[in-house]
Amino acid sequence: MYKLLVSDLDETLVRADGSISPENAAAIKAVLARGIKFVPNTGRGFASVQKLLQAIGTYQQAGQYVISYNGGAVIENKDNQVLATGEMPYADAKQIFDLLADHPEVDIHVYTLNHLYIYNKRQDDLDYVASRGVEYIDMPDRDFTRFANKHIMKVIFMNPDITTRHAVAEEVKAALGDKVDLTYSSARYGEFNHHGVNKGSATLQLAERLGIKPDEIMAFGDNANDIPMLKVVGMPVSVSNGIDDVKQLAKYVTQANYETGVAEAIHHFILQDDK
Incomplete structure (x- = not known):
C-alpha cells in the first residue's frame, strides 16, 4: 500500500498555464481522504506552490508538506515551517x-x-x-x-x-x-x-521522518531533474510527455499527459475500487 505520493509540478501535474486539472485535483483529494500523503516535489520555491495547495486541500495544513528547490528545502505547510535545507555554499x-x-x-x-x-x-x-x-x-x-x-x-x-x-x-x-x-x-x-541535494534525497529524508519505507512511495515526473526521485521510490511513474530517460526508468507510463496523467495513475494503483 502506498503511503506517500510525491509529484513534480511543471509538465507533470500542472497545465501550461500553471493550473491543475479538476481530474488531478479530485484524485489527489481522494487519496488524502484515505490518509495518504501527497507532496509536491518541485524545483520551484515553496511560495509559488501555495495556490496549488489550496486547490488540492493541503494549504496551511499541519502534517502536509512541500519539497522545494529540487530537494533544497523540506517545508511543512502549516506556517511554511522549514524542516530541512540543503543549501549551497x-x-x-x-x-x-x-x-x-x-x-x-x-x-x-x-x-x-x-x-x-x-x-x-x-x-x-x-x-x-x-x-x-x-x-x-x-x-x-x-x-x-x-x-x-x-x-x-x-x-x-x-x-x-x-x-x-x-x-x-x-x-x-x-x-x-x-x-x-x-x-x-x-x-x-x-x-x-x-552535491547530494536532489528530489530523491529529500523524498527519502521526509519519508524517514514520517516512518514510511521507500517501497511505500509513488513518484510522478517528466524530466531529468525528476530522475533522482524516481530512482529511490517503489513506484516511479512517468506521464506520457516525459522524456525518454524518465519513461525508461518508470514502472508505469501513463496514457495521459500532465492534464490528467497523475489522476490516471492514482486511479490505476490506489482508487481502482472507487468506481
Missing part, C-alpha cells in the same frame, strides 16, 4: 553565477530560501515564470555580495536552445566538479544544486 554559488554571467545569451536565477532573483532577464523566461505565478526580484548587476548573508538554495540558468544549454552547463560543471549536481528541466533550464 556561498563560494560555490558565486563561482557558478560568475561563470554563467559571462554568457549574455542566458538569464540566471538565484534562489534563496524565501526569494528568487533574476539576472539578465529574457522575456521568454519571464513569460514562463509569470505563467507559474512565480514572483521575482530583479538583479540589476553582477554584485553577488548581496547574497553573502543569505541561504542560497540553488542557481539555475535559462536558454531554450538545447545545444547552448548543454554547452554552458557542462562548462560550469567542469569548473565546479563534484561540488555540485547538474540537472535539466522544462526544456529550458540547467540547474545546479549542492
Whole structure:
C-alpha cells in the first residue's frame, strides 16, 4: 500500500498555464481522504506552490508538506515551517553565477530560501515564470555580495536552445566538479544544486521522518531533474510527455499527459475500487 505520493509540478501535474486539472485535483483529494500523503516535489520555491495547495486541500495544513528547490528545502505547510535545507555554499554559488554571467545569451536565477532573483532577464523566461505565478526580484548587476548573508538554495540558468544549454552547463560543471549536481528541466533550464541535494534525497529524508519505507512511495515526473526521485521510490511513474530517460526508468507510463496523467495513475494503483 502506498503511503506517500510525491509529484513534480511543471509538465507533470500542472497545465501550461500553471493550473491543475479538476481530474488531478479530485484524485489527489481522494487519496488524502484515505490518509495518504501527497507532496509536491518541485524545483520551484515553496511560495509559488501555495495556490496549488489550496486547490488540492493541503494549504496551511499541519502534517502536509512541500519539497522545494529540487530537494533544497523540506517545508511543512502549516506556517511554511522549514524542516530541512540543503543549501549551497556561498563560494560555490558565486563561482557558478560568475561563470554563467559571462554568457549574455542566458538569464540566471538565484534562489534563496524565501526569494528568487533574476539576472539578465529574457522575456521568454519571464513569460514562463509569470505563467507559474512565480514572483521575482530583479538583479540589476553582477554584485553577488548581496547574497553573502543569505541561504542560497540553488542557481539555475535559462536558454531554450538545447545545444547552448548543454554547452554552458557542462562548462560550469567542469569548473565546479563534484561540488555540485547538474540537472535539466522544462526544456529550458540547467540547474545546479549542492552535491547530494536532489528530489530523491529529500523524498527519502521526509519519508524517514514520517516512518514510511521507500517501497511505500509513488513518484510522478517528466524530466531529468525528476530522475533522482524516481530512482529511490517503489513506484516511479512517468506521464506520457516525459522524456525518454524518465519513461525508461518508470514502472508505469501513463496514457495521459500532465492534464490528467497523475489522476490516471492514482486511479490505476490506489482508487481502482472507487468506481
